[in-house]
Amino acid sequence: MTKRDNEYIARRLQKDHPQIWHDFQTGKYKTVAEARRAAGLGGQRTRVHELKNAWLKATPEQRDEFLAFLDVEGVKLQLPTAPAASPASTTAVSHAPLATVGLGFTVAQNGYLTPEAKDRLNQIIDQRRLRGRYGAPKLGIIMREFGPQFSPNDASLGSAISGRIRLREDMIKAVEQWLVKHASL
Numbered sequence: 001m002t003k004r005d006n007e008y009i010a011r012r013l014q015k016d017h018p019q020i021w022h023d024f025q026t027g028k029y030k031t032v033a034e035a036r037r038a039a040g041l042g043g044q045r046t047r048v049h050e051l052k053n054a055w056l057k058a059t060p061e062q063r064d065e066f067l068a069f070l071d072v073e074g075v076k077l078q079l080p081t082a083p084a085a086s087p088a089s090t091t092a093v094s095h096a097p098l099a100t101v102g103l104g105f106t107v108a109q110n111g112y113l114t115p116e117a118k119d120r121l122n123q124i125i126d127q128r129r130l131r132g133r134y135g136a137p138k139l140g141i142i143m144r145e146f147g148p149q150f151s152p153n154d155a156s157l158g159s160a161i162s163g164r165i166r167l168r169e170d171m172i173k174a175v176e177q178w179l180v181k182h183a184s185l
Contacts, residue, residue, distance in 0.1 A: 006032045013039060060163050064115060103183065107176045111166030117175065118161050124182045137161070146174040 009032050013021040017039040020029070029035040036042055055063065070077065105116035113121070125131060130138045140152035150171070157175070159165040167175070 009033075009036045009041065012041060017041075060118070060161070063163055103176070103179055107179065108167060108172045111169075111172070112163070113160050113167065113175070117179070118163070120179055121161055121175070124179070124185050127185045128182075142178065146171075146178060150174065 010021075013024065013032075013035055017035075020035050020039045023029055023038075024032065024035040029038060037044060055066075058066065067077075103120075105120075106114050107117045108114060122137075125137045125142075130141055132138055137158060139155065139158050142157065143150045143152045143154055156165060156167060156171060160167045160171075
C-alpha cells in the first residue's frame with residue numbers, strides 16, 4: 001500500500017497537475033494540503049474525522065475523561081445493543097447489569113466492563129506482576145486461569161479492558177470469578 005503523505009501528494013501534483021504544482025511553488029497555495037484540495041485529490045478533513053482520530057489514539061483514561069466531560073455537558077450516549085438472540089443461541093450478551101457477590105461493584109454493563117472492573121483488573125494484574133516488558137497485561141496467563149474453555153490466545157479481555165469491545169456472558173462470568181478469587185490482593 002502506498003503511503004499517502006505530503007511527498008506522495010507532491011509527486012502526484014508534479015505528474016498529474018503541473019499547473020497547480022507551479023502555483024504551489026509560486027505561493028498561490030500556502031500548503032501541500034491546500035494544493036491537493038485544489039487538484040481534487042481529497043477533501044478537507046472535518047471535525048468528525050479529527051474526533052474519530054483523536055478517540056482512536058486516546059488512552060483509556062483519556063476516553064474516560066472525555067466521556068465524563070460529555071456527561072457534564074448533558075450529552076447522552078446510546079451504546080449499540082446486540083440483536084436479539086435466538087433461543088438456541090448460547091453466546092447471547094445480557095443487557096442487564098450483572099451484580100457480583102462480594103465485590104461491591106458491577107463488573108459489566110451491556111457487555112462492557114465497568115470502569116471499576118477495569119481498575120480492579122489492572123490492580124490485580126499489577127500486584128501479581130502480570131505485565132510484559134512494555135506494560136501490556138499477560139493475558140494468556142489470565143485466560144488459562146479462567147479455565148480450559150478459554151484460549152490463551154483470546155485477546156478479547158485486553159480489548160475489553162481498553163474499552164473497545166463487548167464481552168460474551170461466559171467471559172464476564174469468568175472475569176467475575178477471577179476477581180472474587182483475587183479479592184484479597
